[in-house]
Amino acid sequence: MLPEFEFVSPGTLAEALALLGPDVTPLAGGTNLIVELRDGNSSPKRLMDISRLRELRGIRRENGHIVIGGGTTISELLVHPLIAEHGWPLSQAAALLGNPLVRNRATVAGNLVNASPAADTAPPLIALAAEVELTSKKKTRLVPLDEFMAGVNKTMIRHDELLTSVRWPVPPARSAAAFYKIGLRKADACSVINAAAMVVWDDAGRCSQARIAIGAAAPRPVRARKAESALLGHALDGRVIEAAARLVDDAIQPIDDVRGTAVYRRRMAAVMVRRLLAQIAEHQAGRR
Ligand SMILES: Cc1cc2nc3c(=O)[nH]c(=O)nc-3n(C[C@H](O)[C@H](O)[C@H](O)COP(=O)(O)OP(=O)(O)OC[C@H]3O[C@@H](n4cnc5c(N)ncnc54)[C@H](O)[C@@H]3O)c2cc1C
Numbered sequence: 220m221l222p223e224f225e226f227v228s229p230g231t232l233a234e235a236l237a238l239l240g241p242d243v244t245p246l247a248g249g250t251n252l253i254v255e256l257r258d259g260n261s262s263p264k265r266l267m268d269i270s271r272l273r274e275l276r277g278i279r280r281e282n283g284h285i286v287i288g289g290g291t292t293i294s295e296l297l298v299h300p301l302i303a304e305h306g307w308p309l310s311q312a313a314a315l316l317g318n319p320l321v322r323n324r325a326t327v328a329g330n331l332v333n334a335s336p337a338a339d340t341a342p343p344l345i346a347l348a349a350e351v352e353l354t355s356k357k358k359t360r361l362v363p364l365d366e367f368m369a370g371v372n373k374t375m376i377r378h379d380e381l382l383t384s385v386r387w388p389v390p391p392a393r394s395a396a397a398f399y400k401i402g403l404r405k406a407d408a409c410s411v412i413n414a415a416a417m418v419v420w421d422d423a424g425r426c427s428q429a430r431i432a433i434g435a436a437a438p439r440p441v442r443a444r445k446a447e448s449a450l451l452g453h454a455l456d457g458r459v460i461e462a463a464a465r466l467v468d469d470a471i472q473p474i475d476d477v478r479g480t481a482v483y484r485r486r487m488a489a490v491m492v493r494r495l496l497a498q499i500a501e502h503q504a505g506r507r
Pocket residue numbers: 244245246247248249250251252253254269275289290315316317318321324325326327328329330331332333337338339340376380381382383407408409410
C-alpha cells in the first residue's frame with residue numbers, strides 16, 4: 220500500500236520550481252521512489268511529477284560539452300549517437316542498468332539524486348568529469364558530480380532545487396574510457412561493485428590525464444586518486460597498470476552486505492581497474 224500524498228503535475232520548469240519546498244518530493248521515473256513509498260521508507264506530503272517537463276529532456280552538444288537533461292531516461296542514453304561517441308562508459312552502464320522496463324522509466328537525475336553508492340551512472344560520469352546543474356527559482360549552480368554525491372542517499376541538492384542537467388567536456392581525440400560492473404546475475408542486477416576509467420594521452424602516447432571512479436565500495440562513488448597519479452607521464456604497459464591497480468585499495472572502504480563481502484569487493488576493485496586500463500591500452504594501441 221502507498222501512503223497518502225497530494226499529487227501535483229506542473230507543465231513547465233518554472234511552475235515546478237515555484238512549487239518546490241521542504242514538503243515536496245520530485246517524482247521522475249519512480250523506479251526508486253515508488254519502491255521507497257511502498258516499503259514505508261518515505262512518506263512525502265506532496266509528490267511532484269516532473270516527468271512532463273520538456274526542459275529536463277534531451278541530449279545535445281553545447282559549448283564543447285555533452286549536456287543531458289536530468290529527465291533523460293536510461294533507454295534514451297542507449298540509442299543516442301552523442302553518448303556512444305563521447306560518453307562510451309555511460310552507454311555501457313546504461314546497457315547494464317536494470318531491465319528494459321526499468322530503463323524506459325528510470326532517469327539520469329533520479330539515479331544520481333537517489334545517491335545509492337552502487338548507482339551505475341555515477342562512476343562513468345565521474346570518470347568523464349561530469350558536473351550536475353542544480354536549478355532553483357533564484358539561480359543555477361554547477362557542482363562536480365564527485366562532490367554532489369555526499370554519502371548513502373545523500374547529495375548536495377537543496378529542497379528548492381531540481382537537477383536539471385548533467386554535462387561533461389567532450390573528451391579529447393586522444394582518449395578512451397570504459398565501464399565495468401559485477402552483479403550477482405548477468406542482467407537486472409544491482410552492482411556488487413562497479414568502476415569506470417578515462418585516460419587521455421599525449422602525442423608520445425603517455426598518459427596526461429586519468430580519472431578512475433569506483434562505486435559500491437564506499438558510502439559514495441569515489442575516485443582512486445593515487446591510482447590515477449600512478450598513470451601520469453607513463454605509457455599504459457602491464458607494469459604501470461599493475462602499479463595503478465594495487466593503489467585502488469587505498470581509495471575504498473567496502474562493507475560486507477547481502478551482495479558481497481568487503482574482502483571480495485577489495486579484490487574485485489583491483490581486478491576491474493586492471494581490466495579497464497587494459498581495455499583502454501588496447502583501444503589506444505588500435506588508434507595510434
Ligand atoms: C527492478 C529494478 C532494477 C534496478 N536496477 C538498477 C541497476 O542495475 N543500477 C542502478 O544504478 N539502479 C537500478 N535501479 C534503481 C533505479 O532504477 C535508478 O536509480 C533510476 O535511475 C532512478 O531514476 P527514477 O527516474 O526512477 O527516479 P525516481 O524514483 O523518480 O526518484 C529517485 C530520487 O531522485 C529524486 N529526483 C528524481 N529526479 C530529480 C530531479 N530532476 N531533480 C531533483 N530530484 C530528483 C526523487 O525525488 C527521488 O528522491 C533499479 C530499480 C529497479 C526497480
